[in-house]
Amino acid sequence: MKSAVKSLCLLCVLCGASFCYSLDREAFSITEYVLNVQVDPEQHRLGVRGKITLRNDTPTPQKIAVLQISSSLDWRAIRAADKMLQFVTQPYTSDIDHTGSLSEAIVTLPQEIAPHATIDLDIAYEGVVLLDATRLTRIGTPEDSAKSSDWDQIDEKFTGLRGVGYVAWYPIATEVASLSEGNSLFEVLARWKTREAGSQMKVSFQNPNLTSDEITSTMLCNGKGIQGVSREGTARFQWAQCSYVDLAHSAPTFVIAIYGVVDRPSNAVFNFSGHAVAAEAYADETERVVPLIADWFGNPREKPQTADLPDASAASFESRAFLLTPLADSAAKLTGLTAAHQLTHASVLSFRPWIEEGLAHFAQALYLENQKGRQAALDYMGAHRSALTAPNSEDEAKQSLVDTTNEQLYRSKAMCVWWMLRDMIGDAALKKAIASYKPEQDADPTHMPRLIAAQTQRDLQWFFDDWVYRDRGLPDFKVESAFAASTPTKSFLLTITLDNLGTAGAEVPVTIKFAGGEVTKRIEVRGKSKTTFRVETPASPKEIRVNDGSVPERDMTNNTFKVGPPQN
Ligand SMILES: [Zn+2]
Numbered sequence: 001m002k003s004a005v006k007s008l009c010l011l012c013v014l015c016g017a018s019f020c021y022s023l024d025r026e027a028f029s030i031t032e033y034v035l036n037v038q039v040d041p042e043q044h045r046l047g048v049r050g051k052i053t054l055r056n057d058t059p060t061p062q063k064i065a066v067l068q069i070s071s072s073l074d075w076r077a078i079r080a081a082d083k084m085l086q087f088v089t090q091p092y093t094s095d096i097d098h099t100g101s102l103s104e105a106i107v108t109l110p111q112e113i114a115p116h117a118t119i120d121l122d123i124a125y126e127g128v129v130l131l132d133a134t135r136l137t138r139i140g141t142p143e144d145s146a147k148s149s150d151w152d153q154i155d156e157k158f159t160g161l162r163g164v165g166y167v168a169w170y171p172i173a174t175e176v177a178s179l180s181e182g183n184s185l186f187e188v189l190a191r192w193k194t195r196e197a198g199s200q201m202k203v204s205f206q207n208p209n210l211t212s213d214e215i216t217s218t219m220l221c222n223g224k225g226i227q228g229v230s231r232e233g234t235a236r237f238q239w240a241q242c243s244y245v246d247l248a249h250s251a252p253t254f255v256i257a258i259y260g261v262v263d264r265p266s267n268a269v270f271n272f273s274g275h276a277v278a279a280e281a282y283a284d285e286t287e288r289v290v291p292l293i294a295d296w297f298g299n300p301r302e303k304p305q306t307a308d309l310p311d312a313s314a315a316s317f318e319s320r321a322f323l324l325t326p327l328a329d330s331a332a333k334l335t336g337l338t339a340a341h342q343l344t345h346a347s348v349l350s351f352r353p354w355i356e357e358g359l360a361h362f363a364q365a366l367y368l369e370n371q372k373g374r375q376a377a378l379d380y381m382g383a384h385r386s387a388l389t390a391p392n393s394e395d396e397a398k399q400s401l402v403d404t405t406n407e408q409l410y411r412s413k414a415m416c417v418w419w420m421l422r423d424m425i426g427d428a429a430l431k432k433a434i435a436s437y438k439p440e441q442d443a444d445p446t447h448m449p450r451l452i453a454a455q456t457q458r459d460l461q462w463f464f465d466d467w468v469y470r471d472r473g474l475p476d477f478k479v480e481s482a483f484a485a486s487t488p489t490k491s492f493l494l495t496i497t498l499d500n501l502g503t504a505g506a507e508v509p510v511t512i513k514f515a516g517g518e519v520t521k522r523i524e525v526r527g528k529s530k531t532t533f534r535v536e537t538p539a540s541p542k543e544i545r546v547n548d549g550s551v552p553e554r555d556m557t558n559n560t561f562k563v564g565p566p567q568n
Pocket residue numbers: 318341345356357360
């Protein structure tokens with residue numbers, strides 16, 4: 001095999017890029033993985049044998065398949081029906097793996113595989129997985145923060161591998177992803193995950209060093225555990241199995257560590273020794289948040305699990321309701337806000353980020369309102385709103401909430417959109433709409449908007465057009481004029497003309513202050529239009545304030561208006 005490697009490299013050099021570029025790395029997707037994984041934490045080693053099923057996703061027959069694993073792993077054998085296959089290996093620079101490179105096997109298949117046809121391959125590879133932040137440090141990320149971000153490794157103290165996008169511990173087939181080129185990594189990942197929709201992975205994990213009477217570590221995964229101790233996803237680690245069914249959505253991830261566990265009815269927290277108090281505090285806080293989240297989003301589909309990370313500054317990682325986060329010094333970081341988010345993921349499932357992540361962030365605002373009142377929730381949303389700016393007009397559709405790959409939009413903006421919908425149609429109607437959502441019925445982007453529309457008499461099409469289907473930017477409200485007049489019944493009638501200078505419409509609360517009180521009305525103003533309305537007040541109106549902060553707005557400095565003395 002060594003000579004084959006050399007000759008391939010030589011060929012690449014001789015013919016320049018043409019040979020390498022003619023490889024279609026994304027020709028095959030992998031529809032099924034059945035892997036036996038030996039994890040040896042003491043030696044940092046991973047040894048994998050298994051069977052994978054490749055499907056030709058191109059319209060032409062294919063004779064060559066590309067399989068990639070992390071560059072710290074080496075291919076040992078690739079067979080088809082007990083026949084050893086010829087393959088050459090080469091390093092392939094790509095930031096889809098934490099090492100910034102992949103070990104690529106270019107495999108000559110025994111026969112051409114027809115479009116949509118499949119072939120089973122037996123594979124073997126092994127190597128070590130050490131903490132490695134090369135892909136981040138080489139683009140200038142300081143070493144400390146690079147290591148806190150790419151914390152994946154196999155180690156005695158802690159083993160954690162997060163799958164494609166972090167560590168290619170199972171074979172993938174992707175074009176180059178580069179962190180220095182805009183959205184490249186995101187796009188390559190998204191393409192791979194889309195091709196893996198419907199794929200399955202069953203993994204048997206074994207620790208070759210342990211015998212049954214000295215099993216001390218705990219193994220957790222973001223799939224379904226089918227062996228081990230009593231609960232799904234949890235296994236005392238000598239051997240454990242995990243089946244990952246939703247590869248399009250969550251990269252197969254596992255952790256192994258010597259954990260204590262705080263097990264509560266609605267959640268479990270796995271902690272390193274010395275962090276039991278923090279684990280209990282978070283587990284109990286989560287229990288307290290359960291009723292609010294269940295009321296809004298229904299009963300959880302799964303029991304949320306939280307597991308400790310050894311590096312106190314490690315970046316948290318979530319995969320649905322599976323949360324990996326450092327519990328050290330967690331008092332300030334891990335609160336009911338985190339719990340609300342995690343619990344919402346346990347209840348609501350959607351492959352659309354504006355629904356799944358948007359609702360989880362909306363839940364955080366609901367939690368704050370529940371704890372500290374509406375203003376606290378508005379302040380929280382306000383702090384997340386700075387990222388929302390006017391869209392590039394060409395990107396209007398691309399940046400729509402339903403299609404966006406921009407985290408700021410599907411997190412912060414979606415949170416605001418859910419909050420506005422709630423203010424417009426009321427809690428009960430929105431809860432019903434969310435309860436009626438089933439991801440398996442969600443065949444097109446209008447599905448959720450239609451469920452919401454079904455719960456109200458109001459026409460919401462304009463709102464979905466401006467905020468969900470397109471990114472029309474933000475509204476900008478301004479009181480153009482206001483005249484007060486006294487009435488024969490000794491009250492006052494205020495006539496207000498409200499202008500929306502922005503391109504997105506919204507329903508906005510307008511508060512009129514008068515001596516001894518205030519009155520609030522909700523007014524709908526479409527983008528680039530005006531509306532005139534009247535408000536009756538018991539005393540002479542003094543001031544108008546538009547928008548309490550519940551509607552994201554481009555310019556909030558022009559939102560108050562002093563009302564002149566009433567005309568008779
Ligand atoms: Zn989330």
